[in-house]
Each structure stands twice: as C-alpha cells, then as structure tokens.
Amino acid sequence: MPRLVQCLTLLGVLILSYPASAADQNHFASIYLDGKKIGQIHYMVRTNENGFVEELKTRSSLSILGFQVYYFTQDLHEVWNKGELQTMQGETDDHRKIYKSSLKRNPKEYDAMLNGKTLILPHDAFPTSVWHYQITEKSLLFDLKDFQLMKVKVSKSDDPIFMGGRSIPASRFDFSGEWQASIWFDQNRQLLKMHYKVEGREIVVTLDQN
Numbered sequence: 001m002p003r004l005v006q007c008l009t010l011l012g013v014l015i016l017s018y019p020a021s022a023a024d025q026n027h028f029a030s031i032y033l034d035g036k037k038i039g040q041i042h043y044m045v046r047t048n049e050n051g052f053v054e055e056l057k058t059r060s061s062l063s064i065l066g067f068q069v070y071y072f073t074q075d076l077h078e079v080w081n082k083g084e085l086q087t088m089q090g091e092t093d094d095h096r097k098i099y100k101s102s103l104k105r106n107p108k109e110y111d112a113m114l115n116g117k118t119l120i121l122p123h124d125a126f127p128t129s130v131w132h133y134q135i136t137e138k139s140l141l142f143d144l145k146d147f148q149l150m151k152v153k154v155s156k157s158d159d160p161i162f163m164g165g166r167s168i169p170a171s172r173f174d175f176s177g178e179w180q181a182s183i184w185f186d187q188n189r190q191l192l193k194m195h196y197k198v199e200g201r202e203i204v205v206t207l208d209q210n
Contacts (some may be wrong), residue, residue, distance in 0.1 A: 017147070028208040039072075076144060079125075083134060085110075085127060092145045099145050112147050119147055128179065133189040138175045149177035159184065161193055163206065168192065 001155035074092040078085060085105060092099040103112040103121070110121035126138040128150075135141070141150045152175045159172035161184055170184040170192055184193040196203040 029205055030208055032204045032206070033202070039048075048058060057139070074145065083132075085129075088127075088144065094145070101145070101147065103147075109199070112146055121147060121149070125149055130181075130183050130194055131191050133185055133191075136185070141179055146204050152177040163192065 024122070029041040030037055031041065036040070037125070057080045072092075072094055074090065076088065076090045079087045087105070088101070089138050090099070090101045091096050099115060101114050103110050105123075109123055110125070112119040112121050122140070123143055124138075125140045126132075126135055128141050129135065129144070130177075136154055136156070139154075139190040141152055141154060142148060143150070155174045155176075157172050158169075158175075160169050162168075168186055170186050173183050173185070175181045175183075180196070183191065184196040186192055192207055194205040
C-alpha cells in the first residue's frame with residue numbers, strides 16, 4: 001500500500017486547461033482505481049485575454065474502501081504569469097497527515113515553506129501540474145504536496161483515445177525516472193487523461209464529459 005498511496009497523492013495536482021475566457025471556468029475530472037471511481041477533482045481556472053492561465057483553484061478528494069482504509073483531500077491556489085508559477089498556497093490531508101505549503105517565485109529561485117520549514121527550489125523545476133502542456137518539456141519536477149524534487153525523462157507517441165463515444169486524436173507522453181505516469185493531450189494541447197500503474201493496480205484520471 002505505501003507505494004500506491006504515494007502515487008495517489010500526486011493525483012491531487014491534476015487540473016485541466018480550457019480555451020481562453022474572461023470568466024472563471026469550473027470543471028470536474030474523475031479518479032478511477034481498477035476501473036472503480038474512488039474520487040473527483042473540482043477546479044476553477046481563470047485565463048487572460050491572451051490565453052495565459054492567471055489563477056487556479058483546485059479541490060481533490062479520494063478514498064479507498066471507505067475512509068477507514070485511506071482518504072486524501074487537497075486544496076491548492078496557484079497564481080501564474082505568462083506560463084510561470086508565481087505563488088502557491090496549499091493544504092493537504094493525506095490520511096490525517098497534514099501538509100501546509102506555500103511558494104513564491106523570486107528572481108533566482110522559489111522560496112517555499114512546508115509546515116513552517118523554509119525550502120529553496122530551483123527555477124528549472126516544474127510543478128506536477130499536468131494540466132500544463134509545458135510539463136512535457138521538463139526534466140525536473142516537484143510535487144506540490146511536499147515539494148519533493150524528481151528527475152524524469154519523457155517520450156512522446158501518437159495514441160488516440162476513446163472518450164465520450166468517439167475517438168480523439170491525441171499525443172501520449174510517458175514519464176519515467178523518479179516520477180512515472182502517462183498523460184494524453186489533444187491536438188489543442190488540452191489534457192484528456194492521466195494513467196498510473198502501481199503494484200499491478202491501474203489508476204486513471206479522465207476529464208468528465210458534459
């Protein structure tokens with residue numbers, strides 16, 4: 001269970017992007033384990049007139065076999081500017097273990113704080129915000145729950161997926177190394193799906209169809 005729990009906590013940072021709009025947009029995604037729904041992600045994204053994400057608020061929750069075995073909730077508030085993360089505030093309850101985190105970009109690095117302890121993160125580290133296509137171009141990531149740095153390699157392939165009763169052309173990106181996942185983006189670079197396989201168990205996150 002420990003490895004499974006570790007990977008499940010990464011799901012809390014899943015947010016999906018949509019075309020630019022002056023208004024806030026609220027959306028949902030579902031989390032599945034071995035084909036059974038175990039959680040949901042609700043997120044609000046605000047973009048400017050040029051399509052850049054300016055603000056992001058996310059709430060994620062999941063449970064395995066009820067709250068007695070494992071549960072997870074996370075609230076994140078991110079502020080971005082022209083594709084760069086500026087600030088982040090977060091609180092995560094990982095089965096009664098609380099992570100209170102904050103981050104601020106300065107000219108040279110990120111000043112971060114986790115449960116009252118100060119940390120420094122390099123600018124070339126990118127958050128595990130898989131809604132952002134730019135993650136596919138990065139070799140160093142950090143977990144938005146505990147700021148753990150992770151070196152990765154990324155490979156790309158064409159791999160259409162079936163959603164909403166139709167086949168959607170998509171690019172698949174496989175991450176290997178210290179963070180392992182597969183994510184699918186459509187031709188507009190919008191996230192469609194995310195997949196883990198941990199200890200023989202399949203974890204999938206998909207955009208809820210309207």
